[in-house]
Amino acid sequence: MNRTVVGIDLGTTHSLVAYRHEDGRVEVLPDREGRLLLPSVVALSRDGVRVGWNARERVNDPETTVIYAAKRLMGRSFEETEAERRHLTYPIVDRNGSPAVPDPFRNRFLTPPEIGALVLRELRSRAEEALSREVTEAVITVPAYFNDAQRQATKDAGSLAGLNVLRIINEPTAAALAYGLGSGKDGLFAVFDLGGGTFDFSLLDIRKGIFEVRATNGDTHLGGEDFDRAIVTEWLGESPKLLSLGERSEVRDLLRKEAERAKIALSSRTEVEVAIPAAGFRTTLTRARMNELVEPFVERALSCVRSALADSGTPPSGVDGVILVGGSTRFLRFKEAVATFFGKPLFDTVDPDLVVAEGAAVQADILSGRRKDLLLLDVTPLSLGIETIGGVTSTLIPRNTTVPAQAKELFTTYVDGQTNVDIHVLQGEREMARDNRSLARFTLSGIPPLPAGTPRIEVTFQIDANGILEVTAREQTTGQMSNVVIHPSYGLGKDDVRTLLKEAFSHAQEDFATRLLVDARTEAQTVINATIRALERVGSDILPDADREAISRQVETLKKAMEGTDGRTVRDETRLLDNLTQPLAERLMNQSISNALSGMALPKEGGSHA
Amino acid sequence: MSETGIAAKKMTSEDLLHPDSREPGHSICWNCEKSLGDEDVCPSCVRVQPFGEERDYYRILGLPVKLTLDPRLLVAAYHEKSRTFHPDHHVGDSEKEQEITLANSSLVNLAFRTLRDPFLRAHYFISHVKGEAARPNRKATLPPGDLMEIMELKEELESLLSAHGPQAAEQRLRSVMDPIERDIFDSFESIDHQLGADEKDEAALSRALATLAGRLEKRSYLQNLLREIKEAS
Numbered sequence: 001m002n003r004t005v006v007g008i009d010l011g012t013t014h015s016l017v018a019y020r021h022e023d024g025r026v027e028v029l030p031d032r033e034g035r036l037l038l039p040s041v042v043a044l045s046r047d048g049v050r051v052g053w054n055a056r057e058r059v060n061d062p063e064t065t066v067i068y069a070a071k072r073l074m075g076r077s078f079e080e081t082e083a084e085r086r087h088l089t090y091p092i093v094d095r096n097g098s099p100a101v102p103d104p105f106r107n108r109f110l111t112p113p114e115i116g117a118l119v120l121r122e123l124r125s126r127a128e129e130a131l132s133r134e135v136t137e138a139v140i141t142v143p144a145y146f147n148d149a150q151r152q153a154t155k156d157a158g159s160l161a162g163l164n165v166l167r168i169i170n171e172p173t174a175a176a177l178a179y180g181l182g183s184g185k186d187g188l189f190a191v192f193d194l195g196g197g198t199f200d201f202s203l204l205d206i207r208k209g210i211f212e213v214r215a216t217n218g219d220t221h222l223g224g225e226d227f228d229r230a231i232v233t234e235w236l237g238e239s240p241k242l243l244s245l246g247e248r249s250e251v252r253d254l255l256r257k258e259a260e261r262a263k264i265a266l267s268s269r270t271e272v273e274v275a276i277p278a279a280g281f282r283t284t285l286t287r288a289r290m291n292e293l294v295e296p297f298v299e300r301a302l303s304c305v306r307s308a309l310a311d312s313g314t315p316p317s318g319v320d321g322v323i324l325v326g327g328s329t330r331f332l333r334f335k336e337a338v339a340t341f342f343g344k345p346l347f348d349t350v351d352p353d354l355v356v357a358e359g360a361a362v363q364a365d366i367l368s369g370r371r372k373d374l375l376l377l378d379v380t381p382l383s384l385g386i387e388t389i390g391g392v393t394s395t396l397i398p399r400n401t402t403v404p405a406q407a408k409e410l411f412t413t414y415v416d417g418q419t420n421v422d423i424h425v426l427q428g429e430r431e432m433a434r435d436n437r438s439l440a441r442f443t444l445s446g447i448p449p450l451p452a453g454t455p456r457i458e459v460t461f462q463i464d465a466n467g468i469l470e471v472t473a474r475e476q477t478t479g480q481m482s483n484v485v486i487h488p489s490y491g492l493g494k495d496d497v498r499t500l501l502k503e504a505f506s507h508a509q510e511d512f513a514t515r516l517l518v519d520a521r522t523e524a525q526t527v528i529n530a531t532i533r534a535l536e537r538v539g540s541d542i543l544p545d546a547d548r549e550a551i552s553r554q555v556e557t558l559k560k561a562m563e564g565t566d567g568r569t570v571r572d573e574t575r576l577l578d579n580l581t582q583p584l585a586e587r588l589m590n591q592s593i594s595n596a597l598s599g600m601a602l603p604k605e606g607g608s609h610a
Numbered sequence: 611m612s613e614t615g616i617a618a619k620k621m622t623s624e625d626l627l628h629p630d631s632r633e634p635g636h637s638i639c640w641n642c643e644k645s646l647g648d649e650d651v652c653p654s655c656v657r658v659q660p661f662g663e664e665r666d667y668y669r670i671l672g673l674p675v676k677l678t679l680d681p682r683l684l685v686a687a688y689h690e691k692s693r694t695f696h697p698d699h700h701v702g703d704s705e706k707e708q709e710i711t712l713a714n715s716s717l718v719n720l721a722f723r724t725l726r727d728p729f730l731r732a733h734y735f736i737s738h739v740k741g742e743a744a745r746p747n748r749k750a751t752l753p754p755g756d757l758m759e760i761m762e763l764k765e766e767l768e769s770l771l772s773a774h775g776p777q778a779a780e781q782r783l784r785s786v787m788d789p790i791e792r793d794i795f796d797s798f799e800s801i802d803h804q805l806g807a808d809e810k811d812e813a814a815l816s817r818a819l820a821t822l823a824g825r826l827e828k829r830s831y832l833q834n835l836l837r838e839i840k841e842a843s
Binding site: 368377401403404406407 | 701715
């Protein structure tokens with residue numbers, strides 16, 4: 001009996017699940033309503049947890065926490081997500097160094113893998129319904145730039161959703177599989193993946209059914225949203241009035257929507273009229289001007305392309321074809337730039353929003369043991385090594401090394417009589433350890449006390465086919481060993497997390513007052529955040545200064561209460577703030593401006609693979 | 611006394627022997643214990659077999675021990691071995707088989723990575739033919755004359771870099787590197803030929819290998835300069 005392995009594209013804005021049938025047909029599995037995409041959105045409210053379309057509907061519901069783009073938090077520390085958090089409108093707190101979203105209704109915190117798991121569970125049940133059988137195994141795609149921790153976190157999300165994740169594969173690689181490359185068509189192919197907010201470039205060597213990722217490069221903050229922003233900036237420069245109005249987020253949002261519309265219109269026309277009557281703004285945007293505006297982004301993308309080519313020693317003419325992935329590749333200027341740069345045909349016939357999921361299904365089929373005509377050879381995206389004296393990085397496995405890979409190096413002690421050695425495992429290309437990412441730190445002890453430089457410590461790095469790293473340190477004379485499977489650096493080891501959760505839970509159960517306080521503080525923070533955002537976006541026309549002052553005062557009072565330890569006081573002060581802002585919320589709803597607000601909490605379409 | 615060092619100092623990797631080419635011996639299948647010969651997969655029970663420490667990179671890929679390798683043959687051999695050993699084609703196999711495929715395919719990848727690059731290959735080849743361990747990370751030692759030449763070149767490149775930019779510096783460096791690389795490639799065939807001859811002139815051969823080793827060393831110094839220029843640009 002063959003296994004049922006599905007392919008999943010767990011995207012920033014949308015997720016999809018696909019399956020390759022026995023007859024070779026690849027199908028993106030729809031939900032009951034026939035929809036292929038599932039918004040990667042989770043909504044937390046008093047009456048339940050919603051996922052997907054139902055969750056997205058709750059976007060403007062003040063009683064609901066709507067979580068989106070959680071992929072940007074996946075496998076990263078709280079500190080690392082600082083820039084991302086500024087763009088996200090739901091509360092994110094620091095839990096043991098990792099980001100987490102409070103669920104005040106169920107007195108818990110959701111980690112990014114847990115949020116991903118909710119989306120994956122939805123896809124899993126969708127697949128089970130569509131295929132009429134149990135689904136417990138999957139291949140999940142991630143961006144090529146994802147590091148070990150991010151890949152591991154994605155795997156964890158799968159496990160939490162009851163899925164055995166057989167493989168994490170790169171999105172661009174999946175795209176090539178979807179195009180059927182590998183069966184008959186040999187060559188060196190470039191994959192150009194431009195989503196809403198991220199850019200990935202990969203170079204794939206395909207020969208007789210073997211896929212080898214020869215190089216990857218990219219930019220985590222480059223995509224269609226940048227073009228929209230550039231157009232908006234241009235318009236703000238044209239009109240001083242617009243510039244002053246542009247401070248307001250709903251105006252800016254409206255402008256961004258207009259910019260997106262103009263951008264899409266310019267794919268088929270050479271110029272487009274833009275009018276925002278409310279702001280007395282009218283302008284004409286030509287394709288030529290827009291192309292000038294996006295030129296810096298084209299250049300940034302091409303510089304990633306150039307370094308990937310240089311890494312693999314390939315001239316542009318050595319590439320046989322370019323595969324386009326991601327909604328933003330529909331943009332003409334990019335198509336043109338890519339075609340000119342390589343002088344090669346473009347693959348753009350498969351829907352760039354579905355292509356990754358379809359490819360994941362092809363790889364799922366390979367791993368189900370059904371076919372052995374294809375083999376995907378993958379590389380490590382970043383160099384791996386350890387810290388040595390002086391804080392210098394010593395690389396054991398250089399980036400773009402094909403996995404599985406193993407490397408051994410000998411190290412020694414620095415101080416006479418040293419009996420322990422700290423092994424600090426690093427990921428990255430920089431010379432100094434502090435500039436690279438710290439993956440793990442462990443100690444090898446029991447080294448015989450000898451003069452410095454005498455002991456021989458063999459350090460072995462083993463990366464498996466999934467890119468998961470295992471580091472072993474062994475003292476050669478005694479055989480003393482320390483063996484560490486590197487698990488997420490986005491927090492603690494799995495067992496540690498479990499223990500901590502258990503402790504937190506039992507503690508809260510024992511102590512009702514503590515639980516009440518935690519609960520109340522979380523809710524208070526949520527209300528404060530929502531209030532501050534609302535205050536920022538309304539002017540005195542909607543909110544009289546006196547009311548604004550009263551609200552601000554109550555925010556301060558509530559903040560003070562939160563510093564105390566009485567949960568009831570916090571809760572009462574929160575109610576007061578809620579009451580004060582109630583009329584504002586109503587007025588906001590009644591204003592035409594609420595139109596501009598609708599959907600603003602969600603990022604734009606077209607970046608589902610970002 | 612218990613002292614913990616923050617970091618361990620790297621040591622020359624003399625003791626990290628790359629596998630040398632001992633004869634395979636009379637190996638038997640780990641599973642059915644039938645005789646194996648030189649097979650990757652047991653002819654009786656079709657289980658993958660571990661390479662073992664003794665296998666050198668050429669033998670791992672099933673290629674002749676030569677400096678000149680046909681890149682198409684090399685890639686074809688690599689793919690064949692990858693098809694045999696890659697863990698993806700062994701999903702669901704026993705734990706033992708998974709272990710073997712992980713170790714073997716790691717070695718296949720390392721072998722390919724080493725033999726694909728002509729300079730790494732030459733370096734490995736020399737150590738292999740001499741029956742020594744390859745030491746890719748050992749401190750290179752250049753004759754004083756060469757060292758002086760490189761120091762002067764480095765100064766020249768630095769001033770070129772600041773006055774005319776990285777392109778000019780790279781061009782100048784390539785004018786020194788290219789002839790050395792040509793010499794290296796030119797020596798491949800003659801060394802292969804000498805090794806294949808019925809009556810070997812051992813002295814001439816070891817001279818040729820020493821010359822090649824010297825050129826490789828010099829080139830690796832120049833390669834570092836090239837990297838510095840690239841990083842500066």
